[in-house]
Amino acid sequence: MARDLAIDLGTANTLVYMKGRGIVLNEPSVIAVNRQSGEVLATGHDAWDMIGRTPSYIVAVRPLRGGAITDFDITERMIRLLLQRVGVSRFTRPKVVICVPSAITEVERRAVTDATRRAGASDAQLIEQPMAAAIGANLPIDEPVGNMVIDIGGGTTETAVISLGGVVALEAVRVGSFDIDAAIQNYVRREHGVAIGERTAEEIKIQIGSAEPGPQDRSADIRGRDLVTGLPKTVRLTAEEVRFAIDEPVAAMVQSVKRCLAKAPPELAQDFLVRGMYLVGGGGMLRGLAARIERETEVPVKMSPQPLEAVVLGAGHCIENYQALRGMFMGSHR
Amino acid sequence: MIAMSFITKFFTFMACVSGGTLLVLVYLDNRKSRIDDGIAQFQKHINALSPESRRNSVHHNYDERRGR
Numbered sequence: 567m568a569r570d571l572a573i574d575l576g577t578a579n580t581l582v583y584m585k586g587r588g589i590v591l592n593e594p595s596v597i598a599v600n601r602q603s604g605e606v607l608a609t610g611h612d613a614w615d616m617i618g619r620t621p622s623y624i625v626a627v628r629p630l631r632g633g634a635i636t637d638f639d640i641t642e643r644m645i646r647l648l649l650q651r652v653g654v655s656r657f658t659r660p661k662v663v664i665c666v667p668s669a670i671t672e673v674e675r676r677a678v679t680d681a682t683r684r685a686g687a688s689d690a691q692l693i694e695q696p697m698a699a700a701i702g703a704n705l706p707i708d709e710p711v712g713n714m715v716i717d718i719g720g721g722t723t724e725t726a727v728i729s730l731g732g733v734v735a736l737e738a739v740r741v742g743s744f745d746i747d748a749a750i751q752n753y754v755r756r757e758h759g760v761a762i763g764e765r766t767a768e769e770i771k772i773q774i775g776s777a778e779p780g781p782q783d784r785s786a787d788i789r790g791r792d793l794v795t796g797l798p799k800t801v802r803l804t805a806e807e808v809r810f811a812i813d814e815p816v817a818a819m820v821q822s823v824k825r826c827l828a829k830a831p832p833e834l835a836q837d838f839l840v841r842g843m844y845l846v847g848g849g850g851m852l853r854g855l856a857a858r859i860e861r862e863t864e865v866p867v868k869m870s871p872q873p874l875e876a877v878v879l880g881a882g883h884c885i886e887n888y889q890a891l892r893g894m895f896m897g898s899h900r
Numbered sequence: 901m902i903a904m905s906f907i908t909k910f911f912t913f914m915a916c917v918s919g920g921t922l923l924v925l926v927y928l929d930n931r932k933s934r935i936d937d938g939i940a941q942f943q944k945h946i947n948a949l950s951p952e953s954r955r956n957s958v959h960h961n962y963d964e965r966r967g968r
Contacts, residue, residue, distance in 0.1 A: 588957075588960065588961045589961060701949065701954070701958065702958055704951070704954060704958055704959070706951070707949055708946045708947075708949040708950045730946065731945055731946050731949050872961075875961070879957065879958045879961055880958070882957050882958075882961070883953075883954055883957040883958055886956065886957045887948040887953065889944075890944045890945055890947070890948035891945060891948050891949070893941070893945055894945075
């Protein structure tokens with residue numbers, strides 16, 4: 567008998583929750599494929615280590631961008647491998663709940679469900695990420711009060727107001743932490759004439775990136791390739807420079823939160839001032855981001871205790887209570 | 901012959917009326933149960949989101965990870 571699964575198929579990381587067991591897998595959404603034979607060579611952490619360092623016949627890619635499948639075939643293979651790794655075989659076909667961005671189109675929705683069914687699921691249901699995040703962050707969404715959740719992932723930023731088990735207002739933009747990495751790459755290329763890879767850009771963001779000035783502002787030496795000479799070069803980057811570089815994507819995220827606040831009914835809006843907003847997702851861990859949102863919206867922002875796992879835990883709760891929470895799945899009509 | 905025809909018509913009429921009444925009653929009963937189903941379903945949905953319900957999945961996972 568197959569154990570049902572919940573999958574957070576994120577742009578950056580993929581997490582799998584197994585019914586009755588909890589989170590059984592957490593790794594980067596990366597797959598390495600042999601271009602010539604089409605064989606899968608590595609997935610997850612192993613494939614992530616290969617990004618930007620592969621010979622010409624190997625390609626290590628993230629099959630999801632902005633929360634959407636950019637390569638259907640590779641995504642299907644990745645899901646199939648994920649299911650195999652958690653013990654799904656040809657004879658055990660579990661029900662699967664997959665977390666997807668709320669701004670997903672009908673075509674993308676069908677692509678995800680088809681890929682999951684073809685990968686071995688008996689039934690594939692989709693749930694909106696902010697809804698799953700609110701359940702996983704333990705917000706009191708069963709009560710008639712306004713709960714606001716901001717989920718900043720690798721490719722999307724989604725803000726939702728939830729009350730009485732349903733979404734009241736929603737705002738989503740296809741801007742996430744990968745856009746911050748790209749902004750750092752572009753800045754270093756433009757201002758210092760040095761090309762750096764996406765992994766280096768991510769490390770810079772983690773080490774010295776911030777959305778607000780703070781006491782821990784530092785600088786870092788980064789290594790890349792000089793665009794003029796083509797030789798390896800080291801340049802020093804300050805926290806202030808990084809803040810300037812990433813201001814555009816950060817501002818887009820904050821604007822999206824403001825738009826969601828504006829959409830919320832006044833009765834619920836007053837709850838936010840008391841209860842605050844909850845930040846989940848890996849992108850929300852950017853230093854100073856909560857403070858910046860708080861400064862610009864004048865609403866308190868709290869960080870979820872498990873920002874990276876909230877979404878899959880929420881979806882896991884739905885798989886544990888599949889019948890009662892069926893109405894939450896996308897496309898279901900309560 | 902005339903009397904038999906009358907009795908046949910009468911019983912046919914009665915059968916139609918009874919059948920119709922039965923259909924209306926069945927429809928009303930279904931409608932009532934559908935309304936009740938909605939309330940029950942919503943209550944079930946809300947209960948499934950309560951902190952007690954989340955104890956096994958969300959809380960349990962948080963505690964387990966914190967303990968590691």
